[in-house]
Amino acid sequence: EVQLVESGGGVVRPGGSLRLSCAASGFTFDDYGMSWVRQAPGKGLEWVSGINWNGGDTGYADSVKGRFTISRDNAKNSLYLQMNSLRAEDTAFYHCARDLGRFGEPPDYWGQGTLVTVSS
């Protein structure tokens, strides 16, 4: 059974940093690209970032480019999102998601998410 479990969320002040982690199990992690998607409470979905199977190709939403960095450790079956210079508008549930293929395909499994709250 595919499982994706996010951690690392919390309350942070504007301008602060957080590192999100996603522990993957139930599938061969390095066979798949991965994504982060966020959803502010009561709002729609926003794709944040994606990474290919070996970490060699990444993409970002314009709203986070230059502030967030996606990475993965295939030996640890883990995905990460380093978030710097956080803003109030970054407040959301952050979901880790497995892509259909190695890269360039939409997510087919999603974690339950971890809540990031940016507030003074």
Next chain:
Amino acid sequence: DTQMTQSPSSLSASVGDRVTITCRASQGISYYLAWYQQIPGKVPKLLIYAASTLQSGVPSRFSGSGSGTEFTLTISSLQPEDVATYYCQKYNSAPWTFGQGTKVEIK
């Protein structure tokens, strides 16, 4: 960047009705379009990818069509369990933008 616009933003239909949701891309995206269903309180579920390929396990009353800039998601016979918000997402190139969502309710 390519913008994705869904219409309508919400709709109300009767059980058994045929329901159609449209997603328009501001630039051509070939067939790189996915549809998701999000039931309240749940994570999104992939319904369709490559514009018209039904994801495994998804009921056949869901179908997708289109290419380029205009796409549709059709529910051939609306069921009570289909009450949800539906999102399109383009994935031809980053950023993989979502549409704003269409909320489907039962009349």
